Amino acid sequence: MARKDSILKMRDLLMKRRDALRRVLAGEVSSLKSLRGQKGGDLVDAALDAVQDEISSKLAEAESRELANIEVALERIRTGSYGLCEVCGGKIPLARLNALPYATNCIDCQRANENSSGGHFLGGDWSRVLDGGVLDVDVSFTDIETS
Ligand SMILES: [Zn+2]
Numbered sequence: 001m002a003r004k005d006s007i008l009k010m011r012d013l014l015m016k017r018r019d020a021l022r023r024v025l026a027g028e029v030s031s032l033k034s035l036r037g038q039k040g041g042d043l044v045d046a047a048l049d050a051v052q053d054e055i056s057s058k059l060a061e062a063e064s065r066e067l068a069n070i071e072v073a074l075e076r077i078r079t080g081s082y083g084l085c086e087v088c089g090g091k092i093p094l095a096r097l098n099a100l101p102y103a104t105n106c107i108d109c110q111r112a113n114e115n116s117s118g119g120h121f122l123g124g125d126w127s128r129v130l131d132g133g134v135l136d137v138d139v140s141f142t143d144i145e146t147s
Pocket of ligand 1: 088105106108
């Protein structure tokens, strides 16, 4: 039962983190809007604004990604698959989940993944997975129509 309690506690933390991120993201969008509204046409100000905009959008990007990870983790908690390795189906140790709440692989499978890809894939960094894989799926409507 200890594991279940820990996962429930994790769910509370994830939900709090999700709410905080949502507030931050909402705040960033409105501060970006107010920044744009204040532009006086001065070149230095415009350059600073551009840098500010870039930093803000990079931050927003990272926060959006974390938010997506949290949504996935919460969905997995809801369906009961949270804390189970997506590759081998084994239980991911609580110590690993505490350090890395969005982990979906156990350490063994994570290492195997790192070895086979040859890269330094760090758990929690989903950018390469999200940027490289999922969106490349080519859905052809003609296939659906002819079948
Ligand atoms: Zn595994």
